[in-house]
Amino acid sequence: MQKFIIFFKISLIFLLALGLIPIETKANSTNDSDNTVNAQSVANPASISRIDGANLYETSALISSKGWSQADTVIIARGDRFSDALAGVPLAAKYDAPLLLSRNNRLDSFTKNELQRLSPKKVIILGGHLAIEESVENDIRALNIQVERLAGNNMHDTAELIANEVAPNGSEKAFIVTDSRFEDALSIASYAGVNEIPILLTEKDSLPQQTSQALSELDVEKVYALGGDLVISESALSQINVDYERIYGQTRFDTNTKVLNRFNLNSNKAYIATSDRFPDGLSGGALAAKQRADVVLVGDNIHQTTENHLLSKSYRDLFVLGGELAVNSKVYGDLHTILEDPTKTVFRLGDYHSKVIELRNSLADAGYSTSDQPKNYFGPSTRTAVTDFQRDSGITVDGVAGPQTFSTLREAVSNQKTYGYVSVSTTLNVRSGPGTSYSIIDSLSNNTKVEILETTSNDWHKIGYDGKIGYVSAQFVELVIPSDGSLEGKKIILDPGHGGSDPGGIGNGIIEKDLVLDISLKARQILEDAGATVIMTRTDDTYLTLSQRSTLANSSSADIFISVHANLFNGVVQGTETFWHGRYERSRSISLANSIQDSVVEKMGTRYRRVAEGNFHVVRETKIPSTLLEVAFMDHPDDAAKLKQSSYRQRAAEGIYEGVLNYFK
Secondary structure, three states, X not given: OHHHHHHHHHHHHHHHHHOOOOOOOOOOOOOOOOOOOOHHHHHOOOEEEEEOOOOHHHHHHHHHHHHOOOOOEEEEEEOOOOHHHOOHHHHHHHOOOOEEEEOOOOOOHHHXXXXXXXXXXXXXXXXXXXXXXXXXXXXXXXXXXXXXEEOOOOHHHHHHHHHHHHOOOOOOXXXXXXXXXXXXXXXXXXXXXXXXXXXXXXXXXXXXXXXXXXXXHOOOOEEEEEOOOOOOOHHHHXXXXXXXXXXXXXXXXXXXXXXXXXXXXXXXXXXXXXXOOOHHHHHHHHHHHHOOOEEEEEOOOOOHHHHHHHHHHOOOEEEEEOOOOOOOHHHHHHHHXXXXXXXXXXXXXOOEOHHHHHHHHHHHHXXXXXXXXXXXXXXXXXXXXXXXXXXXXXXXXXXXXXXXXXXXXXXXXXXXXXXXXXXXOOEEEEEOOOOOOOOEEEEEEOOOEEEEEEEOOOOEEEEEEOOEEEEEEHHHEEEOOOOOOOOXXXXXXXXXXXXXXXXXXXXXXXXXHHHHHHHHHHHHHHHHHOOOEEEEOOOOOOOOOHHHHHHHHHOOOOOEEEEEEEEOOOOOOOOEEEEEOOOOOHHHHHHHHHHHHHHHHHHHOOOEEEEEEOOOHHHHOOOOOEEEEEEEEOOOHHHHHHHOOHHHHHHHHHHHHHHHHHHHO
């Protein structure tokens, strides 16, 4: 036994010397800079990054550049139609070729540049001349590249031709997917490519003759049909003359994970693709096959089945395909949260983590606002807020949030202090008492942060600032609304009316498009601080058509839609009015309109004009509960005086927030 102990000690010392056994060191808690090994390096959470171009053609080229420095063969498919490309990934894998996308009538500049970089000997175009015109062939040949085309009379023909090219000596197995959707083909694309197994297409209720012929030509012994009977009926499968097995789930995401688990590549890498748009996934499928990686599907949110899959697979690298139109910022942030290191305690610029939400909520409670998206992202505004808080609190200032910052924040929030920011065009007089009859003792510049000690009955704040005490009019102070998570899980669309070339109304020097954008941005901050997810139809001076606004609302899976406007008439009419339309969600839209109207009138002190049905496009064509708010009349002197003041715009924003809050109660 003694010899064994001596041997064990010597072995332990040897392993420690080689660094094969980690030594845990205790962090210095006097400041937040982690000069020791962070827990994240031990837990090794997944690396998550995005491959995102200016459009689908650049994204396709960028995907190609991630996998190929040079390629003898390149596959090209049409970028705005998926039918011919569904079966193309196994072909790309066979030739170790990237799959690039093209416009139907010309070679996109991004695609052309990538071809020149890859210097291929041959390009294979998928689909006939109705899909990709001969002019594209000519553009490619002008680059001294040989062009071949795999094209049948229809998509089933083309899939058959591709299958025979993939497996010229036959294939024991084949995958069959619907010809009407692309998600199931994406789910199996990588595995099919790695193993050079053809992908064939079927109609819902009938097996095409070309697909049946391909199964015979390839001597297929086993068919795997992907998807439930809503996409491939039993009558279609019954026409398969060999053994077949259906693999499906209740949703496209269930099917995706079932396919990945059944045909397991044992990969530590995955590509995240949207289930709503196909182009990024098609090019990504070719790269995934080259790297033996999975393709995981997401929607506007991450389905619970997908989350469980991500947690069970222990992926080391995740690559998100496409920009925010494909995979939105919420999903991108949620991926970081799902795969985060729960032991991480130090956060800095660029981090995504659920504890960053806690950090930002605490900062808001302490009077330090942030605006980074999504909520679990430690972005530039969060770093600024952390830095300001550290400086104001007298702790180490480094813009990094660690144990000391969290502890000091908790202490500050526990004091339940209320803060606000001075909102004036010049300076704000500080008086010795609550009213203009009291003497002026000081003045504060715009955006000065003050502590609200109390609010008097005549709407004056007793404030603390720079170690001093004084009184200011409450209308010139924008309060920091603390987050209580009361709107957690709610998704809200804010639609600032007009924009760009459409200024809206103009009255008393107020331009409607600028006014409603300012109010909407203020409302967004308050709503997000309360836990809501807010989608803005515009965040700058951009013009969107009415149809674009309602289309965004209908594709957003949001809970409510609020369009913000201001009124004009004849200089005599004043007040606030809110409209709804009864085409969709009539009762909920009426409830929302009344709730918003009541709260905005209360906060603004405007005249209550009416809540009524209005035939406005954005509420008529929006299928979720929706309302159009006319905050006040820009050409009425009393209303205009309020609309010109930032403090009243803030009140309008707070009214929208309180209206939303009351609606969901």
